[in-house]
Amino acid sequence: MQKVTINVVAKHAGVSKKTVSRVLNDEPNVSQSTKQKVTDAFNELGYRPSPQARGLATNQSFLIGLVYDNPNKSYVSDIQTGALEICDKNGYHLLIHPTDHESEQSLTGIDSLITESRLDGLVLTPPFSDMKSLLEMLDSRKIAYVRIGATVMESDSLCVISNDVQAAYQMTRYLISLGHVQIGFIKGHIDHNVSEQRFQGYCSALEEAGIEINSDYIQQGDFRFTSGEDCGRRLLGLASPPTAIFASNDYMAAGVLKVASQRRIMIPHELSVVGFDNAPICEYLWPSLTTIKQPVRAMASQAVNILIENIREKGSSHEKRQLDGELIVRESSAPLRV
Amino acid sequence: MQKVTINVVAKHAGVSKKTVSRVLNDEPNVSQSTKQKVTDAFNELGYRPSPQARGLATNQSFLIGLVYDNPNKSYVSDIQTGALEICDKNGYHLLIHPTDHESEQSLTGIDSLITESRLDGLVLTPPFSDMKSLLEMLDSRKIAYVRIGATVMESDSLCVISNDVQAAYQMTRYLISLGHVQIGFIKGHIDHNVSEQRFQGYCSALEEAGIEINSDYIQQGDFRFTSGEDCGRRLLGLASPPTAIFASNDYMAAGVLKVASQRRIMIPHELSVVGFDNAPICEYLWPSLTTIKQPVRAMASQAVNILIENIREKGSSHEKRQLDGELIVRESSAPLRV
DNA sequence: TTGCTAATTGACACCGGTGTCAGTATGTGC
DNA sequence: GCACATACTGACACCGGTGTCAATTAGCAA
Structure with a gap:
């Protein structure tokens, strides 16, 4: 044969x-x-x-790069799944490229990935979506790219984002609807723009409900489990502690759960704890965690969709899309006990 | 330019x-x-x-495929990381290919992946490592491949495996050294060969210590959280319950933790619970979970290493390598209270 | 039927590398 | 000095497709 x-x-x-x-x-x-x-x-x-021969003749590679630097393996996995789905459908392949965004070499690494593999396009995830030097490099080399979860907008680039403000607003409204008024909030890492967005959603829901924002109830975390513990300890140590705590992500919420468990505080009867992201741990914790499920996978597939469209049409479109998160209620939240 | x-x-x-x-x-x-x-x-x-031109001329693609079907995102991530590391070093790229091993299409999907992308080699993870029809297809098409975590040995194929028997033995010995004699065991999914291996390790440690194997203490799970709950409930409901429970993976151990928590059983003082795999949840559970860390990443990098070697030498080597797991002690295990 | 346009088809160069093989330069032993 | 093996080097075809452009065929009005 x-x-x-x-x-x-x-x-x-x-x-x-x-x-x-x-x-x-x-x-x-x-x-x-x-x-x-x-x-x-x-x-x-x-x-x-043969894609090789075809690519050689047309100066294409049918390869799309996925750049990420995220310790959250579940997030990465979802992004990959969503991206792959669309790549497969369109005869493209996905080259994954995890890299340390704080390293000097990440930029040159991406650069050589592009030249070596002759990538047709690039999918950027946070924090690369907002990395100015990278975007400039890509623009100057005229490489097609799409940014996922970008917070800094630029008119002429493709973009798929989630509506974190709205999601946090929804979660806070949910807690209010359960009767909670004293709602603590643990902010995310100060460098991540989503942190501010989630906080905004929290604030606007409180304002809308006419609840005054108590600065004691607002703690600065950094998205890590241990910071959740610290902030949880501070919140629960207050003279008048909150009856519900909204952590900006699930790991910090897990930290709060641990502290509560150590102090024999019954969840959800004495305290509601909610997170954000729907990380896998949500289901394995006890009690399981009420959270916001981000449309991560859908974002990735839409991103690749508009990227491929853009590649085919030689960069004519400048689409932006925004997707909503979804509230997932589990065991860690309950109505306020009167 | x-x-x-x-x-x-x-x-x-x-x-x-x-x-x-x-x-x-x-x-x-x-x-x-x-x-x-x-x-x-x-x-x-x-x-x-240009890899395209080079590949066209030499009939190579510098592409290695990674086939998996594993709901464990952390495992997948580690495999990817290990594989990528070596690919990068050798100028190869990695094409990830998640697919449903129970679907009829998985085989044809892999087949067309190979022909379309002209893969130079394939990395198989469980359960593909032991899928006979797949191995036959690859053999007949003379595609180089390496199997990770295979249990069925074939003399002429590359293979990297972990020593699960030894790891489970080590864990059981650790529990015995803490003074435990009544040690429960939750078996993994009956279709996975590692389940039997882990059970074997458990048995041989008990035998060596002269502890009789009590069949009441052995429960059949399926690697899922809920089966951990069920088995935990049964074990803790015994007239003379075990003082330590060894679950064949971390998710089932988390299930046991939940049941214990619901029953107000103090861990680790009243009961030691240990898992296997070092899943990310280990650190986020309370108490955090003592477990076995599999050398997943190292296995993947070694696998790609010998695969590339094999590709270059046109299939001359038939190397097999075995790596040991590592015991990680956390909060969920403690000496038996006398 | 003729003339003209539009649709269909193929010859050939080219994409950017590698394999073959023949030609030239260099070195060695006598 | 010569014969000969050996180290370099380059011309050219080729990998498997696509782009260009000219040639052929078909369709249709006059």
């Missing part, structure tokens, strides 16, 4: 290889009858065009 | 493109002076050879 090349197909169908190429690419000006002959030959021979 | 091809380099260095190619591939029979000229040209022009 020798290799089935375009020449073999052409001979088999009795046409020139250029005509085979035309059928392959759905080009116009091919008669129905020849098209049929060629298609039959495809099937009979089990022909698969 | 036009594209820097091999022709440009050749002109710049004043040699033929073939000579440039020789330097590129470290071929013999190039004089020191020419080599220097060409190398200088490389640097001055920032030349990067």
